[in-house]
Amino acid sequence: MIFVKxxxxxxxxxxxxxLSTQ
Known part of the structure; x- marks a missing residue:
């Protein structure tokens, strides 16, 4: 589960x- 996180x-x-680049 740690990997998923x-x-x-x-x-x-x-x-x-x-998003910040756009």
């Missing part, structure tokens, strides 16, 4: 980066 956090960070 890490992946989720990573994806969220990437999404935030893309």
């Amino acid at each position: 890490l992946i989720f956090m990573k994806r969220t960070k990437l999404t935030l980066k893309q």
